[in-house]
Amino acid sequence: MFDDSIIKKLQDITGPEFASNKPEDLYIYGIDPGASLPRKVDFVVMPKTVEEVQNIVKLANKKKIPIVPMGGGLTLSGLTLPVKGGIVMDLKRMDRILEINEKSRYALIEPGVTTGQLKAYLEQHHPDLENSMPDAPPSVTIAGNALIHGSGYLSQKYGDHGQMINGLEVVLPNGELCKLGSCAVSEFWFARGPIPDMIGLFISSFGTLGIITKLSYKLYPKPKLRTCVFGLAKDPNAVPELLHGVTELDIIEDVLLGIQDKPEWMKGYITLITYITGNDQAEIDEKIKILKKVYRKRGARYMKVPDRYYDIFLEKPQFAAKAADFRKGGGFEYVGAMLPLEKIPQIISKGYEISNNHGIIPTMGARIIGKAHNIMFFISYSFNRADPDDIANARQALHETNVEVLKLGGVPWKPELEAQKMIMNKMDPNYLKLFSSIRKLLDPNGIMNPGNWEVEN
Ligand SMILES: Cc1cc2nc3c(=O)[nH]c(=O)nc-3n(C[C@H](O)[C@H](O)[C@H](O)COP(=O)(O)OP(=O)(O)OC[C@H]3O[C@@H](n4cnc5c(N)ncnc54)[C@H](O)[C@@H]3O)c2cc1C
Incomplete structure (x- = not known):
């Protein structure tokens, strides 16, 4: 053609x-x-x-x-x-780390730089700094992740990864090059303002407005020690208050929830994994004491786990990324539901219902973003890639989950085409009109990822 x-x-x-x-x-x-x-x-x-x-x-x-x-x-x-x-x-060949600014704490990188690459580079050359990483395979790119509102182990403290973008260089749909953020005015890529902030337009628009060729990404001071503290709760209704209590403390790095029927010891419980950091063991011990009190007061009990589990849970990215069986046919996809905190009990109940109806082992979890301002709650569905019926079954479960997420007042994250349509159907029509107008203005020939975020495709 x-x-x-x-x-x-x-x-x-x-x-x-x-x-x-x-x-x-x-x-x-x-x-x-x-x-x-x-x-x-x-x-x-x-x-x-x-x-x-x-x-x-x-x-x-x-x-x-x-x-x-x-x-x-x-x-x-x-x-x-x-x-x-x-x-x-x-864009994998564009993989240069162009600058690490130690004082203003940012990395200026090309779009093919992976999360694993930046982590390894910082460990070797700037051991006092770190970047937030998703628990995705280390071959994913910083740009691809930040550009979809990704989240990782520093998101509770500092927000989602889209917020960690300080500046962008973009090839616009007409081929012109444009800088966004302080880099449009200065040689430093240290901030998004104080000029009209247009970086947000390029996040979660899935490459429909241009191609990012450089990105400034925030770095953070790296604490000397890090550990995790496990808690168990039985009652989903207690979870919002529990998370409120935990994130009220200023001592928390990351908070994860795990709700799954396998392995057996997790069945029937909501597992809470809270990460704390410190400069010495005394500081860590004191923080653990405070955290245990909050667990007790808010409906959870502290759980002692075997030492070998700590190593697994402290890895970055976590073990789940490595457990994903991509090559041998094992498949999974999840609905990442961005939800308000108060809807956690309902989504847990819906997650069980949909998984059980589809004969899939219930596997859910959550990452708390920015002091519980937002919850990334995922419901994951596994399938056998060699079996079309099994894939269709998972697709139906994903669809039903998106329906429930929208009913609960949440928004499906990194939505596939069908979920994009469902979001657009519920969206303020003027939001959609504004986005479509900007897109038409930038890309009159409609060449940038057509079909995504479009009413007709
Ligand atoms: C096991 C597993 C665990 C995961 N855990 C997490 C997690 O903890 N947190 C999390 O956030 N995600 C997680 N994910 C989801 C996903 O893998 C990541 O968000 C990943 O970082 C996406 O990056 P990518 O490089 O693969 O992006 P891609 O899939 O390549 O791209 C994502 C989107 O951005 C666009 N895009 C990419 N590069 C550019 C560019 N240069 N210019 C313009 N547009 C561009 C693409 O067109 C696409 O729309 C997980 C995935 C797996 C498989």
Whole structure:
């Protein structure tokens, strides 16, 4: 459907080995590790420089070819599958850490830098600093994660990862390069203001407004010691007050909930995992004492776990990312529901109901974002990738979960196409109108990830 000259032109831009239309190269870009169905990809390109990105976008504009930017491609909700074919722009070769500003505490990076790469780099060269990381495989990109309102182990303290963006360099849909944040005025990428803050437009818009080619990401002082304290609660109705109590304390780094029927010891309980940090053991011991009191007062009891579990839970990313069985056919996808704290009891009950109705072992959890301002509650559904009926079963469970999340006043996070439509159906029509107008203005030819956040697709 695209004329034969396109691949030659793309290869002229990137070099012959970094642009392809061969089925064996495209295959992996048309499938998703979650439950989404495969999609057609016409070209894959792997640019190395900003100029190459600009030239590809200009060519795509001239020929009206859709482009989907991609980092690690691991959102699990099919966000890098092209809805209308065209080019997948794999940004992994743009992987330079350009600057670490120790004083203003930020990293200036290219879009292909992964969470594991930045962590390893800081450990080696700047051991007093750290970046917040999701519990996703370490091959996911900082940009891909921050650009979808991701969250990680510093999110309770400092907010979601979108809030950790200080500045962006963007290739706009017409190929022009634009800087956003203090970097538009200064050589320092230290803040989003004090000028009109347009960075937010690029978060959770799924590559529909441009391609990020540089990103300034906040770093934080790294505490010397870190440990976790387990609690068990029985009654879901006690959870909101419990989390309120825990996050009232100024001593908490991260708070996670685990609600699952496997392993056996977790069944029937809500497991609370709270992380605390300190400069010496005396400080840690004092904080544990305070935390245990809050657990007791708010309906949970402290749980002593075998020492070997501590190592597993203290890893960054946590063990779950490594347990994900991508290669051997094991699949899973979750609805990440951004919810107000008070709706936790209801979502737990719905999670059990939907999982049991679909014959899937109930597996739920939550991460608390910013003093309980927001809860990322996930309900995860596993399936056998080799069994289409099993995948369809998981897709139906995901759909029913999205329905319930919206009914409860929550918003599905990193929504796949169908959930995007459900959100848009409930959205203030003028919000949608405003977003569509901005999009049309920036991208009159509709080349940037068409189909996403569109009423018709
Ligand atoms: C086991 C497991 C655990 C997970 N745990 C967490 C967790 O704890 N916290 C969490 O937040 N997530 C988690 N995730 C979800 C997901 O993996 C991450 O959010 C991941 O960081 C997404 O990054 P990515 O590089 O794969 O993004 P991609 O999937 O490549 O991209 C995400 C979106 O951003 C767009 N995009 C990517 N790069 C650019 C760019 N340069 N310019 C413009 N648009 C761009 C894409 O088009 C897409 O819409 C988990 C996933 C798994 C599999």
